[in-house]
Amino acid sequence: MRTGETWIADELAARRSSGLERTLIVRSGTGPRVTVGGRLLLNVSGNDYLGLAQHPHVVARAKACLDEFGACATASRLVVGTLACHEELEARLAGLKGYPAALSFGSGYAANLGLISAIVGRDDRVLIDRLAHASLVDGAVLSRARLQRFRHNDAGHLASLLARCPAGRRKLVVTESVFSMDGDCAPLRELAAAAERHGALLLVDEAHATGVFGPSGSGCIRAAGLEDRVNLSMGTLSKALGSQGGFAACSADLRSLLINQSRSFIYSTALAPAAVGAALGALDVLERDPDRGARLLARAAGVRERLNAAGLDTGASVSQIVPVIVGESERALRVAQYLREAGFLAVAIRPPTVPQGTARLRLSLSYDHTEAELAALTAAVIAAFKEAERA
Ligand SMILES: Cc1ncc(COP(=O)(O)O)c(C=O)c1O
Incomplete structure (x- = not known):
């Protein structure tokens, strides 16, 4: 056993005995x-x-991007990693989601880290649904803002926490639209109303809604006509779109801010061309079969x-x-x-x-x-x- 590792076996044994070893x-x-x-x-x-991970058109577009741009984007987006296919994908995602702009990330996890930490900081507040995904919680932790949980899908509890937030600091409300482990939906209209009443921004993670809910799989935000009331519509390419990567749809200014301040965007290699191609192929399929x-x-x-x-x-x-x-x-x-x-x-x-x-x-x-x-x-x-x- 290597020096300093004696505790590892004990920790694993404890997990095993409580049925929690993975x-x-x-x-x-x-x-x-x-x-x-x-x-x-x-x-x-x-x-x-949607069964798109092995769909012939999705695979063909992934191969076409691989052939055109190679296996790797070779740099972060801000250095020389931005390819024409990234811009094409982001324009298509913005169109699907009904927003002016979109920005892609290496994964949905990276997107959530980068989004939250780019818009709130020390002394700000992040109010997050109690059942929200770990990546959203981790984004809040990275931001160093104060994290508060509101009861699951409870807009009244959210409003009462917002009312107690200090004036003059930014507030960000975070939820999923379709919850990953429960498959239920958030009351987006009520949450948006609470956020607006208290001057808070709203981030909605549509990882499990994108491709499935809303017109042409655009998600729950668009289905409810809330594009103008949700600041950040986050999604992942890695689930219904059968590819790999994450993204956020937002205003053009917010996209520029993310490009400048989002650590997981700035300090990571751009999305691989094959992943971009697969996502483009999935969007084609959704357009043809909405x-x-x-x-x-x-x-x-x-x-x-x-x-x-x-x-x-x-x-x-x-x-x-x-x-x-x-x-x-x-x-x-x-x-x-x-x-x-x-x-x-x-x-x-x-x-x-x-x-x-x-x-x-x-x-x-x-x-x-x-x-x-x-x-x-x-x-x-x-x-x-x-x-x-x-x-
Ligand atoms: C709600 C939610 N957000 C974000 C993610 C992360 O997405 P990705 O798998 O693309 O990193 C997941 C993945 O499980 C998720 O369930």
């Missing part, structure tokens, strides 16, 4: 049918919501209905993310293992990703799952819960 699953194959440990499984844990997201949502509603009819708790989900709440971590692992044996790759999500006592299966549905596969999945989940009860 390990990597090695899979092969693309699309929803994957091979793990030599077995073919239906993947219901990925975020390729209802993919709506069709996926209709299928997800069917899955929820069947699970609820069997007495299972899918929380407040209204999206393609269908949590099935188990409670205790060990039990969630048992349910996931049973499903694995039945041919489904449904990963158990445990604390600290979700609050204590709310471990769950996170079923992540994709446009590529057939109706027959979804019916088989629902039956297997119901059987897995019965089995876990008996154990």
